[in-house]
Amino acid sequence: MSKVRKLFVFIPVAVGLMACSAETVTTSSNLEEKTPTMTVSKIDYKKKSEMMERIKSPESVLSILIQKLESEWPTLFTVKTEEELLQRYSFITWHILPEAKQRLQKNLSTLHPEYQEYVRLLKEGVLPAKEYTVTNISIDTYSAESITVTAQYELVLQNGQHKNMEVSMTANMNFEKFNQRFNTSEGELLPDPATKEEEQVRDFIFSVLTIDEVRKLTREELFLLFEQ
Structure with a gap:
């Protein structure tokens, strides 16, 4: 299944993952005033994405x-x-x-x-x-x-x-068109990344949403995958 379609269908999950990667500071007095924002963390999302791509089975229009x-x-x-x-x-x-x-x-x-x-x-x-x-x-x-x-x-x-x-x-062959009988336009696209680090975070989100073979990962890789 294409990355585009899966993103549309599971956009709430993607937003949640992005929120998890944000660094926010809240207290009981200002909890309602603070809103999560996406900031660059020290987590190696590039390494995580590469790990997901390694276990991913190739998928095509065919x-x-x-x-x-x-x-x-x-x-x-x-x-x-x-x-x-x-x-x-x-x-x-x-x-x-x-x-x-x-x-x-x-x-x-x-x-x-x-x-x-x-x-x-x-x-x-x-x-x-x-x-x-x-x-x-x-x-x-x-x-x-x-x-x-x-x-x-x-x-x-x-x-x-x-x-x-x-x-x-x-x-x-363009997944955004695919076939007129199939819906490829649900939801909203994530905003374009402004930095290289944000692009790596987004790529990681894509890889998580489009893979169901996480079982192939080792225990150490699973810890790395969900490290926050």
Whole structure:
């Protein structure tokens, strides 16, 4: 998943981490008057970022598309109600916040053709499927600008019949555009760093928000990672 999107989704966490790195002085008499400000500390954030990058698995537009089509997308075929379908689809396409869900609903008829098909199949009683199998995933086009991946699924319906479905997805190599069905503009960007030290702090925050392989770190590295 891209750094940009994860930052948008987890911006409150990022702000909290930045607050932790700030040096503030407060007492019971002036607690409300003082506000945390980001100042340069002696913590080696560059070293922390390098440590996170070492354990990070490479992620690309291709890997995201494959993961979406192979693991997440077929779960839409097993939902039982339209409300459950909307909630699942919102999550898969990164429409997390209430405002984003509202935008999604406004654009369902224009930007999300598969969704309309799934609603129709639900109403007709074809879905939910009893089970599904991902039968094939192919890379149709791959260039410096964009990539297209197609997934084929075989569904076992409630009456025991089998139904084949196909989903193709094209994404731009620029994560900020990615694919029109996916929301990449939630939240607010962190301010641009004013100094090299602030840039290292921000890079560390990015690395923490975009990694789920912390388990690879040694005990000593874990102590270093969370040192304040």
